[in-house]
Amino acid sequence: MLSHKAKYGLKAVFYLAKRYEKGPVLISDLAQAEYIPKKFLEHILLELKKHGILYSRMGKGGGYALSKSPDKIFLGQIIRTLDGPLAPVPCVSKTAYVRCIECKDERTCEIRKVMKHVRDASAKILDTTTVADAMHSKMKLSSL
Amino acid sequence: MLSHKAKYGLKAVFYLAKRYEKGPVLISDLAQAEYIPKKFLEHILLELKKHGILYSRMGKGGGYALSKSPDKIFLGQIIRTLDGPLAPVPCVSKTAYVRCIECKDERTCEIRKVMKHVRDASAKILDTTTVADAMHSKMKLSSL
DNA sequence: CTACTATTCTACTAAATTTATAGACTTTGT
DNA sequence: ACAAAGTCTATAAATTTAGTAGAATAGTAG
Numbered sequence: 001m002l003s004h005k006a007k008y009g010l011k012a013v014f015y016l017a018k019r020y021e022k023g024p025v026l027i028s029d030l031a032q033a034e035y036i037p038k039k040f041l042e043h044i045l046l047e048l049k050k051h052g053i054l055y056s057r058m059g060k061g062g063g064y065a066l067s068k069s070p071d072k073i074f075l076g077q078i079i080r081t082l083d084g085p086l087a088p089v090p091c092v093s094k095t096a097y098v099r100c101i102e103c104k105d106e107r108t109c110e111i112r113k114v115m116k117h118v119r120d121a122s123a124k125i126l127d128t129t130t131v132a133d134a135m136h137s138k139m140k141l142s143s144l
Numbered sequence: 145m146l147s148h149k150a151k152y153g154l155k156a157v158f159y160l161a162k163r164y165e166k167g168p169v170l171i172s173d174l175a176q177a178e179y180i181p182k183k184f185l186e187h188i189l190l191e192l193k194k195h196g197i198l199y200s201r202m203g204k205g206g207g208y209a210l211s212k213s214p215d216k217i218f219l220g221q222i223i224r225t226l227d228g229p230l231a232p233v234p235c236v237s238k239t240a241y242v243r244c245i246e247c248k249d250e251r252t253c254e255i256r257k258v259m260k261h262v263r264d265a266s267a268k269i270l271d272t273t274t275v276a277d278a279m280h281s282k283m284k285l286s287s288l
Numbered sequence: 289c290t291a292c293t294a295t296t297c298t299a300c301t302a303a304a305t306t307t308a309t310a311g312a313c314t315t316t317g318t
Numbered sequence: 319a320c321a322a323a324g325t326c327t328a329t330a331a332a333t334t335t336a337g338t339a340g341a342a343t344a345g346t347a348g
Contacts, residue, residue: 003335004335005336007244010254011246014254036246037336037337039339046295046297049295056294057295058344059294059345061294062293063295075258084145089151090145110158114270114273117283118265125258125261125265147305147307148306168323171324172323181307181309184308190324190325201323202315202323202325203323204321205316206315
């Protein structure tokens with residue numbers, strides 16, 4: 001399951017995508033519009049900024065905006081930033097591989113084999129669908 | 145990510161599958177063999193039993209065993225029993241649908257649309273792959 | 289250079305969930 | 319009756335998730 005954090009983050013990005021190139025949006029406005037606790041949203045936006053998805057400006061006239069156009073931002077990137085790897089088990093993650101401690105032998109682990117397929121299936125969708133795609137309900141054929 | 149509980153549960157089921165029709169296995173033996181905390185494993189096995197996946201007997205000569213043959217047990221069933229729905233968001237779960245509270249309009253929610261695909265892709269694998277399939281690395285063509 | 293606005297950062301706190309343990313109880317076989 | 323094994327209830331410990339507070343920093347306009 002996605003955490004609230006990731007859901008909030010996705011909502012925020014979609015909100016900003018709708019206002020792309022219309023100037024920065026205030027955290028307070030975003031929080032109010034999407035029913036997200038403001039202080040919690042601060043953390044989320046900051047993380048997304050640090051990962052290069054958002055851009056921000058301080059001071060008057062400041063706020064948050066997308067750092068690139070919605071058709072350049074993949075959903076997988078947003079989710080990984082906020083919730084960590086897509087993989088169901090760490091030993092099949094491509095972006096954050098970690099060996100499973102309990103695992104005697106990775107090569108013969110039944111769980112690993114199946115979960116690799118699950119990871120690939122999810123990644124195939126989330127790493128080919130952009131924010132723009134999702135807004136217009138366009139899924140890449142390859143992911144269906 | 146799968147919880148430890150689900151991982152332990154899967155390991156236990158595979159262990160029992162290897163000993164299918166060779167008489168019941170003691171919790172202690174299973175715990176030791178798979179490096180699972182015994183008391184925690186008790187709960188897990190009990191849940192799997194209550195969901196009809198395992199069978200058990202008390203008293204001398206007792207223990208746990210699969211309640212049906214490994215080619216009749218789907219991985220999705222095990223994971224759902226121990227970790228809940230496969231769906232990344234509750235509003236796209238087929239087995240445990242719950243409306244998202246923060247969601248203004250389900251029909252236009254961008255997150256929902258994409259996550260539905262993700263859920264379907266995972267379910268396609270986990271609900272067509274049996275314990276026997278996983279043991280022999282046989283994936284259904286439909287899930288690839 | 290001052291006032292104001294808005295993000296950034298650090299440090300918590302609270303709640304929920306997950307993981308794990310303890311011990312009494314029940315069932316079964318001999 | 320006794321020992322062996324799962325069952326049940328309760329709770330504790332650890333971790334993660336969610337949320338809050340407030341000072342620090344940066345930018346803008348005057």
